[in-house]
Amino acid sequence: MAPGLLAGLGAPLAGAPSPAAGPGFLALLWGTVVHRPYVYAFFACFLAFAVYQLGARRTATFAVSTWLVAFAAEYSSTRNGFPFGPYSYFDETRTRELWISNVPFWDSLSFVFLSYFSLVLAAALLSPREDLARGRWPGLRHPAAPLVGGAVMMLLDVVIDPVALQGDKWFLGRIYEYPYRGFWFGVTAANFLGWFAVGAASQWLFQLALRVLPWCRGAWRPVHPRFAWAVYGVYAGVFGFNLAMTLFIRDWALAAASGAVVAVTLSWLAWRLRAPGRLA
Incomplete structure (x- = not known):
């Protein structure tokens, strides 16, 4: 564990008021919920869907392992540029919401539901109809599921990060910056590759847990035949939220590009979910 990591839980920077004078852990955690309700709305969807499909123990395993992978990736990237490329967070909300070291908690938490819904869509594509x-x-255990799921998650980021980079124009706020402007509306290629890597790694780790952890074994409950379409709806909802924010800030060029990505991605997924057989 890196020195000072736990000490960084919601702590102000050097020169700011001491931790004793600032809000406590629970207050910062509640502040995260208050300031980022859209994140927790999608996280609540994850809990409802995952517990229904996987059961409580597998859901907890997926959530904890994925959050650890995501946090480690962000902690590393903000220091050495791997795997997302170099970037840094602005700490303007450090006294209002929970941070762990130099990473806002809600940001790494978001990867949990994004990775889950991407994995389940990949599993649907890889399962016989x-x-x-x-x-x-059976697609949840398919060897190709983390690769397909990582790609499906990366496509979300093609729409998410360009508008998040302009968070000062909407209620997200000024969150982060790159040291140089990337090729896709300011976002770097390394960032997209990092999203793929985190998605694939977290989903592969969950597959490993299904094989080796005793509490992840056992029978799986059958789910409703239209469960895949419900997952598709939440995935589309993530796209829709970010596209709506892009329209709100009136970045028409980005809106057109993001709209094209959304249309192609959702159309292809819907076509594959309707098609007989499976992807591979």
């Missing part, structure tokens, strides 16, 4: 109709999801 007859299994999905019976509520079984």
Whole structure:
């Protein structure tokens, strides 16, 4: 564990008031919920869907392992540029919401639901239609699922990060910056590759947990035949929220590009979910 990591929980920077004078852990955690309700709305969807599909123990395993992968990636990237490329967070909200060292808690938490819904969509694409109709999801264990899921998650970021980079124009706020302007509306290629890597790694780690952890074994409950379409709806909702914010800030060029990515991605996924057989 890096020195000072736990000490950085919501602590102000050097020169600011001492931790004793600032808000406590619970107050900062509540502040995170208050300031980022859209994040927790999607996280609540993750809990409802995952507990229904995976059960409580597998859901907790996925959430904790994915958050650890995401936090480690962000902690590393803000120091040495791997795997997202170099960037840094502005700490203007450090006294209002929870931070862990130099990473806002809500940001790494977001990867949990983004990775889950991406993995489940990949599993649906890789499962035979007859299994999905019976509520079984063999695609969750398919060797290609983390690769497909990582790509599906990266496509979300093509729409998310360009508008997040302009958070000062909407209620997200000024969150982070790159040391140089990237090729995609300011976002770097390394950032997209990092999203793919974090998605694939977190999903592969969950597959490993399914094989080796005793509490992740056992029978799986069958789910509703239309569960995949419900997951598709939440995934589309993440796209829709970020596209709506892009329209709100009136960045028409970005809105057109993001709209094209959303249309192509959702159309392809819908076509594959309707198609007989499976992707591979």
